[in-house]
Amino acid sequence: MSAALDHAPDWTIPQSWERYTDTEHQTWTTLYERQAALLPNRACNDFLAGLKALDFYSGGIPDFRRLSEKLMRLTGWQVVAVPGLVPEEVFFEHLANRRFPAGNFIRRPDQLDYLEEPDVFHDVFGHVPMLTNPIFADYMQAYGQGGLRAQQFGHLGNLARLYWYTVEFGLLNTQEGLRIYGAGIVSSRTETIFALDDPSPNRIGFNLKRVLRTPYRIDDFQQNYFVIDSLQSLLDETVQTDFAPLYAALNDLPEITIAAIGPEDRVFTHGTQHYAATR
Numbered sequence: 001m002s003a004a005l006d007h008a009p010d011w012t013i014p015q016s017w018e019r020y021t022d023t024e025h026q027t028w029t030t031l032y033e034r035q036a037a038l039l040p041n042r043a044c045n046d047f048l049a050g051l052k053a054l055d056f057y058s059g060g061i062p063d064f065r066r067l068s069e070k071l072m073r074l075t076g077w078q079v080v081a082v083p084g085l086v087p088e089e090v091f092f093e094h095l096a097n098r099r100f101p102a103g104n105f106i107r108r109p110d111q112l113d114y115l116e117e118p119d120v121f122h123d124v125f126g127h128v129p130m131l132t133n134p135i136f137a138d139y140m141q142a143y144g145q146g147g148l149r150a151q152q153f154g155h156l157g158n159l160a161r162l163y164w165y166t167v168e169f170g171l172l173n174t175q176e177g178l179r180i181y182g183a184g185i186v187s188s189r190t191e192t193i194f195a196l197d198d199p200s201p202n203r204i205g206f207n208l209k210r211v212l213r214t215p216y217r218i219d220d221f222q223q224n225y226f227v228i229d230s231l232q233s234l235l236d237e238t239v240q241t242d243f244a245p246l247y248a249a250l251n252d253l254p255e256i257t258i259a260a261i262g263p264e265d266r267v268f269t270h271g272t273q274h275y276a277a278t279r
Contacts, residue, residue, distance in 0.1 A: 007083055011090045015081040015104045017063045024106050025060025031112060031121050032057055034189055042196055043186050044172045044179035046136065046231065050129030061106060062124055071128065075137035079128060084117055088147065088156060095144025098137070100127060113190060126183030127167070135231040136181075140167070142239050155247040158212040165211050165226045166234060171195065171203060171268075173227050178203065178268060181231075194221050202259060203227055205266030205273065208237055209246065213256045223259040227268050 007013045036057070039048065054070055056062060068078035080094065081104040094101045102123035107115045115122070130136045143163060150159045168184035169191075178196060185191045195201070201221065204210070206228045214224060228234045256262065266273055 010080075010093070011082050011086040011101070012080045013083055013104065015064045017061070017065075020061050020106075023109065027106055027109050027112075028061045028121060029057070030109075031187075032125065034112075035125065035186065035192070038189060038192055039180075039186060041176075042180055042192055044174065044181045046133045047129050047181055047186060050132035051125075053132050054129060056125060056129075061120055064102070064104075067124070067128070071131060074132045075134050077131045077137055077140075079124065089151065092144045092147030092151075095140055096148055097144070098141050100131060100140070102127070113188075122183065122187045126187030129186075130181060130183070133231065135235050139231070139235045139238065142235065143167070146238070146243060150243065150247070153244065153247045155212075155243075155250065158247065158250055159243075161214060161216060162208070162211055162238070164216045165214070165224070166206075166228070169195070169216075169222050169225055170234075171225045171227045172231070173229050173268070173273075177270070178227060191221060195225055201225055202261060202265075203268040204261075205229075205268070206234065206237075207264075207266075208241060209249070209253075210256065210262075210265070212246070212250060213253060215255055215258055217258060227266075 064079045064081055071077045077098045077100060079102050080099050082101040084103050086101055091101060103119050106120045147159060150156055168182050170182040172179045172181050180186050180195060185195045201223050203225045206226045211226055261267060
């Protein structure tokens with residue numbers, strides 16, 4: 001099923017679940033089975049619990065209506081279908097109202113390992129399980145509200161980095177070691193392995209100003225992953241921060257080069273943290 005061209009003013013479209021082909025449902029099942037086998041001891045317990053609660057395995061591609069009923073009972077969120085990437089203001093508006101916009105199309109069987117534009121597997125398998133967690137669900141709503149406010153300050157690019165380094169590519173520090181919660185990692189077989197096992201990327205303790213100053217790459221594996229100590233600490237730091245003076249301060253600060261490590265960075269190696277040497 002191809003993405004629809006026509007959409008409502010809020011960019012939503014019918015999911016048209018009944019139009020998915022057997023091949024498309026099988027693609028979902030293949031992707032699910034690969035990731036479900038790989039994620040134990042890699043994904044955080046909150047993601048795994050959400051995956052179990054939503055039952056993404058039976059029935060192929062989830063029906064957004066039934067999925068939203070489950071999610072609404074848990075955290076008051078729902079999933080709405082969109083034709084692909086949506087304008088920033090539309091995206092923020094959906095999140096601020098506890099609606100997660102998800103693409104209704106799925107990649108072809110020959111695209112299992114890479115797709116340039118997020119599809120239903122990335123959006124639903126990757127993002128929605130964490131929305132069953134009340135703390136993370138509140139964080140996503142707060143991000144949407146912050147995005148609507150940020151437009152007047154001209155720093156949407158900086159705020160996008162916060163989303164990228166938490167919602168898409170975030171790591172969580174646990175007693176068992178580093179665990180994945182970012183959707184861009186948990187929905188990708190290769191990034192799931194790279195994010196935790198490869199020695200090349202930096203795994204840096206989360207610092208809000210540091211994140212807002214750090215560009216990211218979209219055409220390769222990440223060279224920076226930011227590590228939060230808990231979902232609650234992520235929510236607290238972002239909702240308790242007045243972003244207006246923070247954005248003003250960023251005007252006088254240079255960007256931090258991708259892969260650079262500063263003297264104040266808290267760096268994690270195989271789950272153990274140390275501080276970079278003072279320069």
